[in-house]
Amino acid sequence: MNFVMPDFYPAAAEIFVAGMSLLLLVIELFAGKKKGFGFVVTLIALAGAAVITYTTADGQVSVTFSNLYISDLFGSFLKLLVYVAVAVMLVYSRDYLRVRGLDKTEYYLLVIYATLGMMVMISANHFLTIYLGLELLSLSLYTLVALDRDSSRATEAAMKYFVLGALASGLLLYGMSMVYGATGSLEISAVAQALAHGVVNKTVLVFGLVFLVSGLAFKLGVVPFHMWVPDVYHGAPTAMTLFVASAPKLAAFAMAIRLLVNGLFELAGDWQQMLMIMAVLSIALGNLAAIAQTNIKRMLAYSGISHMGFMLLGLTTGVVAGDRQFALNAYSSAMFYAVSYVVMSLASFGMVLLLSRAGFEAEKLEDFKGLNQRSPWFAALMMMVMLSMAGVPFFVGFFAKFSVLQAVVAAGYVWLAVLAVFFSLIGAFYYLRVVKLMYFDKPTDHAPITASLDMRVLLSANGLAVAALGLAPQALMSLCAFTLLRSL
Amino acid sequence: MDFTAFVFYFLSAILVFAGLRVITARNPVHAAMFLVLTFFTAAGIWVLLQAEFLAITLVLVYVGAVMVLFLFVVMMLDINLERIRQGFWSYLPLGAMVGLLMAVEMSVVLGGRYFGLEGAPGPAAAPANYSNTKELGRLLYTEYVYPFELASLILLVGLIAAIVLTLRKREDGTKRVDPAAQVRVKAADRMRVVAMPAEKE
């Protein structure tokens, strides 16, 4: 047997998180009726993982576990962001879950496993690993959505999510098997090499690519695979919506980069076409449909679809007529977009959570009426987030859109940029409507805002981050570009 | 046609027949039993391909455990056959189309024309003491240990999900007993020996 023990060091964070999940299971067994340890243990797991990820990130690209796992700066950076997003999500959700009796240990366990799934996806170097990470994430998310099991709406949402998600996984697997058939390997870097050197049957490959992109599109929630997004966002308990709408988007972005850029870069011409169609449709449909919504979660769902479309735009402009000089710029703009979307998404759903209380879900647009009179500070934060999502200058959303559009224009698709701007302007309407409701309407709900201090502080910081990143976007942008440069 | 080919076609015929009966049988229990037959014959075909470990595992896991539980559920359900049959004809065109599409796709893949399978060499004959089981075990625990462990975590998530979504403890005055507590009981918990002085009439 000529087997070398794999190097566990690059994957230490994953191993640590898995270990913490098992520890939490054991604690749960012996804790009896005591509560609250799930929250603490999960935060410790995230903090520990962050420390480990930071210390193991040495700027080198290293593979381990028989090339199934890759450790690079891109992955480490995204993982750190995922930890932060999950931790913020946990703090926001805590009170909401507690008053609804959903803060079971299982919730925290599932969050840890979802996080682990994202980490696995982010540092996957093999189709098998991508798929397993995706399933770990998805299964946890399906369950989280259904966690409020007495709510028929949540159960329905989970059911839809599950059935469509299973279908998407099937598509993805089918695409992977096609690519495997054509290139003879499941390892992403080996696939890339086979494509670069060998004579590969294009028919099968493109066939497989269609399935891969479809599966990917489902996970990102872009048109025409967006059907689950509004229903799930709307039906799930808001805390779960917050989770679904935040960190997993980073993982999906990483999956797109690993599959399409690391693996199938040779086929960029083909997949860029597909992504472009999906991006345009998403931006159009997302912005138009959001106008008609009266439920803020549904509205944010459609807005999320359009944002993901925008992010895809960044991915479509990497290679122009075989010229790859734009690649880095384009992909880092998409990455910046994904990160800033997660920041905004956390803040916006966090605001919905802030206004919710026992027996009351602040999920209607009317519930935001007159927020300025109830709490000027949070109204101002919400306004910043909405303006940022609309792409008003000097918030982070503006620079995200700006950098993507810059890449699009640089690649020569001026019409595409015009179209995107046009629909963004339409989209600004519904964001500004929220601002109008908050500032110019009489409040219908007079209950005082009762949120714990940690949530208030964190939500304020989150809202301010939207503004701060808008004032100084350069640091984050160059970080995105730097990590991509060192990893691709 | 040599013996192996004969066995292959024999098993395949049973497999296809049983597979068809799974979806055409009127009685769901019959359908489940035909599914069992399908698995069993599929295992037979795998043995023919010298994948004896996978074949036996298929029988052990799917026939021996999964289908038993499946049957368990099917038998407990009161399935209204008329309701299920509703809309059969209206869904038929769509279903047939999807089925046809899948058949075409599979023939493309299995036909092997696009993958250059005609040129691919057949697998080398295994040495005499070759053990399928040993090889699989070696690969799973060395090369593929990372996905193997991940798969185990996915199963764990499935377990947690099933429990958290379905396990309900009813507190409202049910007389359920805890066997563990019952087993732990000592004589001293139930009985007290009281020393009493003897009494005279």
Next chain:
Amino acid sequence: MDALLQPVQQLLGPTLFTLVWTLVKIVVLLAPLMICVAYLTYAERKIIGYMQVRLGPNRVGPKGWLQPIADAVKLMFKEIIIPSGANKGLFILGPVLALGPALAAWAVIPFAPGIVLANVDASVLYVMAIASMGVYGIILAGWSSNSKYAMLGAMRSAAQIISYEVAMGFALVGVLMVSHSLNLVEIVNGQAKGWAASQGLGFLSWNWLPLFPMFMVYLISTVAETNRAPFDVAEGESEIVAGFHVEYGGMAFAVFFLAEYANMILVAALTSLFFLGGWLSPVGFLPDGMLWLVAKAAFILFFFLWFRATFPRYRYDQIMRLGWKVLLPVTLVWLLVLGAWMLSPFSIWK
């Protein structure tokens, strides 16, 4: 033997000869097995009788020796009644599916070196896979009878067998770890090695001693797997009259009966092979041989009868608890201990 078979082989041609010869081997295997089953029932009634200070059957033939024959004849001549509303096809299929696996598993049981119908490489897996199919007979019988008691029995049986299969499988993993093989012959041969065996004390090197917790778990699980007392809730005479076979009579009932006892003999033989050294002699000065296997299986079977005479029936939830919360953790812990032991310098399996 080969010289004797040569002319037959020439007469029939190779293909047909293989077929006929295999059939002959099967008959040679199954005929004594059926006799064993018959006399196991006799032994059961006698032994339990003595344990309960009764005489047991003693009317038919000297000391009642012909009792099983009389029972068989009686059952054969009884009418098979198919209840109205029963699913006829599955009702008949039930007993067949119960007996089939119980007999098919014998194909890979080695009785002595070289005396085995089929020396399959993964024979342990084969046995487990085939044995796990026996439950279908019970479930189908219970469901197709269209009777509530039968249904309850079937449900209990399904849950119980699946649960105990897990514990049983894990107990076997220990055996597989120390013998590095899935082949029954190899497993037995592996038990002939070691310090104790070289000292002439073979029985100390058998698996039962180093794997004692596994042995116990396996023994208990086999009792549950065969639906024997104290785990016979599937029949549960006092609660659900006769459980899954309440509607069966005559030969159909007899087949269930045969299946239960054939299964008992099977698991007894397997336990002997896995943990008690199969055909190996316990002490150095006696030769190995098939008789040892028979004696060991008889010893295990005696346990089965003893349990039935001694223990009251478990409650259903207690059975589940025992399987999942006691036996399974025991095997899991012992697997870890075993793994550490095998890697440590104190390993006795080098």
